[in-house]
Amino acid sequence: MARMYYDKDADLKALKGHTLAVIGYGIQGRGQALNLRDSGVKVLVAQRPGGPNYDLAKRDGFTPLSAAEAAKRADVVILLAQDTLQKQIYAESIAPHLRAGQALGFSHGFAILYKLITPPKDVDVIMVAPKGPGSLLRSQYLEGKGVPALLAVQQDATGRAKQLALAWAKGIGATRAGVLETTFKEETETDNFGEQAVLCGGVSALIKAGFETLVEAGYQPELAYFECLHELKLITDMIWAGGIQGMRKRVSDTAKWGDVSCGPRVIDARVKESMRQLLKEIQSGEFARKWVAEHEAGRPNFTRLMRQDDEHLIEKTGAALRGMMPWIGDQRQGTGDKRQGKAVARKRQRRVARSRS
Numbered sequence: 624m625a626r627m628y629y630d631k632d633a634d635l636k637a638l639k640g641h642t643l644a645v646i647g648y649g650i651q652g653r654g655q656a657l658n659l660r661d662s663g664v665k666v667l668v669a670q671r672p673g674g675p676n677y678d679l680a681k682r683d684g685f686t687p688l689s690a691a692e693a694a695k696r697a698d699v700v701i702l703l704a705q706d707t708l709q710k711q712i713y714a715e716s717i718a719p720h721l722r723a724g725q726a727l728g729f730s731h732g733f734a735i736l737y738k739l740i741t742p743p744k745d746v747d748v749i750m751v752a753p754k755g756p757g758s759l760l761r762s763q764y765l766e767g768k769g770v771p772a773l774l775a776v777q778q779d780a781t782g783r784a785k786q787l788a789l790a791w792a793k794g795i796g797a798t799r800a801g802v803l804e805t806t807f808k809e810e811t812e813t814d815n816f817g818e819q820a821v822l823c824g825g826v827s828a829l830i831k832a833g834f835e836t837l838v839e840a841g842y843q844p845e846l847a848y849f850e851c852l853h854e855l856k857l858i859t860d861m862i863w864a865g866g867i868q869g870m871r872k873r874v875s876d877t878a879k880w881g882d883v884s885c886g887p888r889v890i891d892a893r894v895k896e897s898m899r900q901l902l903k904e905i906q907s908g909e910f911a912r913k914w915v916a917e918h919e920a921g922r923p924n925f926t927r928l929m930r931q932d933d934e935h936l937i938e939k940t941g942a943a944l945r946g947m948m949p950w951i952g953d954q955r956q957g958t959g960d961k962r963q964g965k966a967v968a969r970k971r972q973r974r975v976a977r978s979r980s
Contacts, residue, residue: 628774628789628802637783637790638664644697645669646690646712647704648676651730654757655703655795657683658764662794669693690716699787701728707918710739721746724780726787731814732807735777737911748778749788752810753797760795769799777807815905820898829889830855834937844940852941 641664645656648670660666668685669692670677680687694700694717704712713734721727726747734740735748742748753760755770763770772792776784792802818824830852837847861870871879904910917925932938945951 625804628792628798628804630793630798633789633793633798633802634786635662635664635790635793637786638699638794641665641698642667642696643699643701643791644688644693646693646700646702646717648680648685648687649703649705649757651753651757651760652676652703653679653683654753654760654764655701655730656680656685657761658795659791661764662796664794667693667697691720694720697725699726699728699791701730701791702734703730706731706733706739707915709734710915713740726781726784728788728791729807732775732777732811733815733911735807736811737908737915739915742778744778745780746778747780747784747787748776749784749791750775750777750807750810751788751792751795751797751802752814753795760797763800764796767799769796771800772797772802773805773810774802775804775806775810812902812905815910816898816902819901819905819910826855831935831937838936844936845944848937848940848944852937853944 643659643664644667645652645659646669648656648668652668652670653676656666656668666685668680668687669690670680670687671689672687677687688696690712700717700721702709702713702717717727721743723743723745726749727742729735729748729750730752732750732752735742735750750773752773752775753770754772755763760770772795774785774788774792776788779785781787789798789802792798833851834844834847837850838844858870858874861873865872871882874882901910917923
C-alpha cells in the first residue's frame with residue numbers, strides 16, 4: 624500500500640508568502656477556496672461574471688477575477704473547471720502568464736494524462752483530489768473533520784512540489800482524514816472507470832433495469848421506485864459505514880441469501896468482461912478522445928441521452944414521491960454551512976489579528 628499522509632506530515636508554512644488561485648467556483652472550487660481561506664491561506668478566485676457561481680463567490684467574500692488575472696497574480700494556480708473546459712482555459716488564460724517556479728494544480732488528472740494540457744518544464748505540476756464532492760469537503764472541514772484525498776506529483780521543477788501539495792491538502796482539511804499518494808495516471812484511470820462501471824454508469828443502469836423489469840411485469844411504478852432506487856441509499860449508507868459484510872450484518876437473512884446467491888447471476892462474467900473493455904478504452908485514451916470530440920461537436924449525443932432519461936418513467940415517479948418526503952431536504956450547495964462558516968471566519972480574523980500584533 625502506498626504511504627498515507629496526515630496532519631503531522633504536512634506544513635502550511637510551505638504556502639507562506641504564496642498566493643493560490645482557484646480557477647472555477649463550482650462545487651469543488653467553492654469548497655476548496657473557502658477551506659484554504661479559513662486555514663489562513665491567501666486565495667484568489669477566478670470565475671466568469673454573469674452566472675450564479677460568480678454571484679456566490681461575491682457573497683462568500685471573494686472578489687472574482689478573470690482566469691488570466693488570477694494566473695498573473697498567483698504562485699499556485701489550481702484549475703478546477705470541468706475537464707472539457709480546461710484545455711481552452713489553460714491555452715487562453717493561464718499558459719501566457721505562467722512563469723518559472725509557479726505551480727499548476729489539479730484535482731483530477733484527465734487534462735494532463737490525455738495531453739490536453741502540456742505545462743512547461745519549469746513549473747511544478749501537482750494534484751490533490753478529494754474523494755468526495757466540494758460540499759462534503761466544506762461541511763466536514765467546518766465540523767473539524769476531513770475528506771480523504773489522493774496526492775500526486777507529475778512534475779517537480781522546484782524540488783518542493785510534494786511539500787506544496789501536502790500543504791494544499793492540509794489547507795482543505797484532507798490530511799485530517801488521510802491523503803494517499805498515487806500518480807496522475809492511476810488517479811485518472813481508476814476515477815473514470817469507477818464513474819463508468821460502478822458509481823454512475825453501473826448504478827444508474829442497474830436501477831433503471833430493475834425498475835423497468837418490475838413495471839413491465841405489471842407492478843406499480845411507485846413500488847418499483849421504492850424497491851430499486853429509494854431504498855438503495857439505506858444499503859449504500861450501510862456499505863459506506865461498514866463495508867459489504869457490515870451491510871449484510873444489518874439486513875435480514877432472506878436479503879443476505881438473495882445477495883450472495885443471486886447477485887452473481889446479475890453481475891456475471893459477461894458484465895465483468897464489459898468492465899474490462901471499458902477499462903481498456905480508458906487506458907488507451909479512446910474514452911477521452913470520444914468525450915473530447917463529443918464536446919467539441921456541441922454534445923449532440925450527450926444532450927439526446929440526457930433528455931431521453933429526463934423523460935424516463937422512473938424520473939416522473941421519483942419526482943412525485945420525493946414531493947411527499949420533505950425530510951429528504953434541500954440539497955442545494957451552500958445552504959447548510961452559513962452559520963458555521965461565519966464562526967470559522969471570525970476565528971480566522973482573530974488568528975490573523977493575533978499574528979499581526
